[in-house]
Amino acid sequence: MQVWLQSSLAEMIALTFVGCAKAGRNMRTYFRHFTNHMKIRNKLIVSFIAVVLVPTLIVGVYLTVELRKMALRGAAEQIETNMDRVKKRTMDLLNVSYDISYRLSNDTRLGQLANGAYDSTYSVVDAYREYPDFKEYVNLYREITSMRLYVDNPTLLDNWEIIPTDEQTKKTDWYQWAKKSDGLIRWSYVTDSRDGLRYLSLIRRIDFYKHSTNGVLVINTNSAMLNGILSQESFDTMLVADRDIVAANHPELVGTTLQDLAIGPDIVDRRSGAFMTKLGDRRVRIQIADLYPDNPLINLRILSVFSVDDIVREPNRIIRSALAAIGLGLVVALVLILILSKLIGDRLLRLSKHISRVATGKLDLRLAIDGKDEIGQLSRQFNAMLGSIRALMGEVNESNRQKRELETRQNEIKLRMLASQINPHFLFNTLESIRMKAVVRKEADIARTVKLLGKMMRKNLEAGSGVIPVSAEIDMIGCYLDIQKFRYEDRLQYKLNIDPEASSERIPSLVIQPIVENAVIHGMENKEEAVTVEVTLQSRADGLFVEVRDDGAGMSGDRLAEVTASLKDPGGAEASDHIGLRNVNARLELSYGAEHGLAIESAPDEGTRVRFVIPRGMGDQTNV
Structure with a gap:
């Protein structure tokens, strides 16, 4: 499964x-x-939209969003840095009140003063004079403005520092909390009954263990110093106790509450974090830092409020300027594309008109399109093509002329042959009769030679002017050489070096045998020693290689030049000599090109070498 x-x-x-x-x-x-x-103009416009306009818009939108985010992140990082600085300086200021409160909580002299039983005003004033610590703390530390201790001792006098607790004070929330707390510290925004102003005050219960009593200590911080710490901030920054704004870099905010600023209930009690909201018509970001994150009883926070629109105003201006520049560049680019497409279209239209005229047979044109671009190159190739066509037409006309001339010469040869030909059947029958007489008389060599002669003549008649296998041509060459060897006996030797792969190739008939015949006849002239004729056929990459060489008398340089010239000039002074070579050379050049004609090398007393190459795959091609 x-x-x-x-x-x-x-x-x-x-x-x-x-x-x-x-x-x-x-x-x-x-x-x-x-x-x-599509037209080229439309292709260019579509390419412009796809390659330039759309990517530019995508990049523009992406950069706009990223620039705004970067601006907001930068503002947030700046606010965090500023808030850390404000928090540190504020904590330094508040720690002064902390230290003083701890000192007083262990001051036995303060306990004696607060719990003494005084029978006269003089004794109270004298006791106050003996305890000047409150005045000294206020004078020594600028971070605080005043100190007071509330105690339940009716024998004391209110000197604005040691205050007997009245009923109104006992009803306040901060006093009741302090009395219930176990010596814990609390920061509250309370009203000082002495001057009627509100201060950020440290509130703490002071226990006098020796007397089993306690009092409530209130230390007012210096509001001017708190506002001075915040006044250096560029954004709206404020110090908040619970929901009361106790200090701010804008004086009009001091004494108000977070509800007065229309801060939503989902943010107003948050102790830390960053929040996006709206204050009226403004989108703002509120950053909150808790001064005492580890103490849930103290809700003292720093709030920084900045307008998002103010932060992104400069990035928006830069973006608008960039978009205007990009838009102008795109318009200019589009205009240039339209102009360029018209120029290209006009040049292509001229080229099309010339091609149409050439199609009607007008080959004497010349296209004049300047430039080195593709269209200019196409124009030059068009002119070169017309030149090649004209040259090809001339070559075709010349080839037809040569072909007609060759056909005329062949017809003349055929007429001569017809005038002198003998009935083939009569000739073969006669040769056969001679061979039989030789056999009867036991003349084996004569009989074999007559048989070879008949076979050779029959193959010549059958081959005609078409193409035949290499093996058939080699068979005729073998018959011819055997007949000549019968004639010259040991004076003639021959070798046939035939590549087995070349035997199946096809070549024009009687294209090798006349060269072999020329080698035998002229190679043995003026030489009494034996002559060797060597025939080589090799199948190579460029075609069928044919070479016929002999080690006969050879030719001098002048004679070789005359023979080579006679191959190109059939009507010259040498017209009666080497007719076989001239016919073979003419057939090869007409069939395969001038470069595939006969190549002859010869030197006196060294012999002669004739070679040519039939191109690969063109053996079946022949014009004669």
Whole structure:
């Protein structure tokens, strides 16, 4: 079952891939068909939109969003840095009140003063004079403005520092909290009954363990110093105790509450964090830092409020300027594309008109399109093509002329042959009669030679002017050389070096035998020693290589020049000599080109070498 599921899944995946590949091919075919039918002007505009406009818009939108985010992140980081600085300086200021409160909580002299039983005003004043610590703390530390201790001792006098607790004070929330707390510290924004002003005050219960009593200590911080710490901030920054704003860099905010600023209830009690909200018509970001994050009883926070619109105003200005510049650049680019497309279209239209005129047979044109771009190159190639066509037409006319001339010469040869030909059947029958007489008289050499002569003549008549296998041509060459060897006996030797792969090639008939005949006749002239004729055929990469060489008398340089010239000039002074070589050379050049004609090398007393190459795959081609 598992194997079946795996095979089914593999088949489904394969079919999916095949379907996707087919869909991709169809899409490419449709896209190619669609673009091929568009004008160049439209292609350039579409390319401009796809390659320039759309990416520019995408990049512009991305950069706009990122620039705004960077501005907001930068403002947030700046606010965090500023708030850390404000928090440190504020904590330094508040710690002074902390230290004083701890000192007083362990001051036994303060306990004696607060719990003494005084019978006269003089004794109270004298006791106050003996305890000047409150005045000294206020004078020594600028961070505090005043100190007072509330105690339940009716024998004391209110000197604005040691205050007997009245009923109104006992009803206040901060006093009741302090009395219930176990010596804990609290910061509250309370009203000082002495001057009627509100201060951020440290509130703490002071226990006098020796007397089993306690009092409530209130230390007012220096509001001016708190406002001075915050006044250096560029954004709206404030110090908040619970929901009361106790200090701010804008004096009009001091004494108000967070509700007065219309801060939402979901943010007003948050002790830390960053929040996006709206204050009236402004979108703002509120950053909150808790001064005592580890003490839930103290709700003292720093709030920084900055307008998002103010932060992104400069980035928005930069973005608008950049968009204006980009828009201007795109318009200029579009205009340039339209102008360029018109120039290209006009040049292509001129080229199309010239092509149409050439199609009607007007080959004496010349297209004048300047430039080194593709269209200019196409124009030059068009002119070169016209020149090649004109040259090809001339070559075709010349080839036809040569062909007609060759046909005329062949017809003349045929007429001469007809005038002197003998009935082939009569000739073969006569040769056969001679061979039989030789056999009867036991003349084997004569009989074999007559048989070779008949075979050679029959093959010559059968071959005609067509193409034959190399093996047939070699067979005729063998017959001819055997006949000549019968004639010259040991004076003539021959070698046939035939590549087995060349035997199946096809070549024009009687293209090698006349060269061999020339080598035998002229190689043995003026030489009494034996002559060797060597025939070589090799199948090479460039075609069929043919070479006929002899070690006969050879030719001098002048004689070789005359023979070579006679191959090119059939009507010259040497017209009666080497007619076989001239015919072979003419057939090769007409069939395969001038470069495939005969190449002759010769030197006196060294012999002669004749070679040529029939191009690969063109052996069946012949014009004669």
